[in-house]
Amino acid sequence: MKPIIGILTEVDEDFVTSVKKNYISAIEKAGGLPLVLPYVESDGILDGMIDVCHGFFFTGGKDIAPKRYGEEKKPTCGELQLNRDDLEFRAFKMAFEAKKPILAICRGAQLVNVALGGTLYQDVPTEVNTKLIHRQTEGEFEYSHSININENTPLYTLVGTNRIKGNSFHHQAIKKLGDGLEVMATADDGIVEAVYYTGDQYIRAYQWHPERLLDKDEYNRAIFEDFIKECN
Numbered sequence: 223m224k225p226i227i228g229i230l231t232e233v234d235e236d237f238v239t240s241v242k243k244n245y246i247s248a249i250e251k252a253g254g255l256p257l258v259l260p261y262v263e264s265d266g267i268l269d270g271m272i273d274v275c276h277g278f279f280f281t282g283g284k285d286i287a288p289k290r291y292g293e294e295k296k297p298t299c300g301e302l303q304l305n306r307d308d309l310e311f312r313a314f315k316m317a318f319e320a321k322k323p324i325l326a327i328c329r330g331a332q333l334v335n336v337a338l339g340g341t342l343y344q345d346v347p348t349e350v351n352t353k354l355i356h357r358q359t360e361g362e363f364e365y366s367h368s369i370n371i372n373e374n375t376p377l378y379t380l381v382g383t384n385r386i387k388g389n390s391f392h393h394q395a396i397k398k399l400g401d402g403l404e405v406m407a408t409a410d411d412g413i414v415e416a417v418y419y420t421g422d423q424y425i426r427a428y429q430w431h432p433e434r435l436l437d438k439d440e441y442n443r444a445i446f447e448d449f450i451k452e453c454n
């Protein structure tokens with residue numbers, strides 16, 4: 223049987239759940255069985271859903287409430303989804319404690335960082351001195367800034383090169399690293415583009431969107447295949 227991948231999605235103020243197709247098809251193409259996890263109130267039911275899945279995929283979306291990392295919301299912070307925050311912080315804790323593999327992208331990477339005690343830049347353009355554009359003007363499936371990969375990290379072991387092409391659709395980024403996390407990759411301006419958990423469980427978090435590039439190169443495809451292999 224293919225590994226069941228629980229996918230965390232957008233949850234709006236009416237609890238409507240939605241997810242972009244590319245996240246689903248990336249799991250499908252890499253050999254997983256995608257299963258969208260709905261908002262549930264009961265921790266017991268959520269725990270049951272966590273139990274059913276072999277791995278978890280925290281996807282992109284709106285900004286995380288700054289109070290989650292002890293800050294006031296700045297005017298430059300974007301739209302929030304408090305119901306989504308509620309579900310995802312509970313789900314992350316359960317999946318983490320169950321030591322199930324976790325893949326996180328964009329907002330998902332920020333969520334992993336905050337859930338492990340880290341903080342975020344609420345708005346990179348106004349808080350970081352950089353000329354790099356992290357909200358690319360190129361199309362959804364085009365490359366923009368490059369990704370520099372640190373040696374002695376799982377990502378370097380996976381792709382075997384120091385530099386790959388990436389894309390960039392974020393205005394927030396990791397500031398202080400969460401407990402147990404190490405940087406795997408950065409943009410040319412030093413913004414964190416990927417982290418991993420150094421403990422005895424698989425957590426990989428990417429700030430860019432490999433799911434939009436996996437048909438264009440083997441490196442971005444390998445990120446998904448590695449995750450599914452781990453869930454098997």
Ligand SMILES: [Mn+2]
Pocket residue numbers: 355356367389390391392409413415429430
């Ligand atoms: Mn970027």
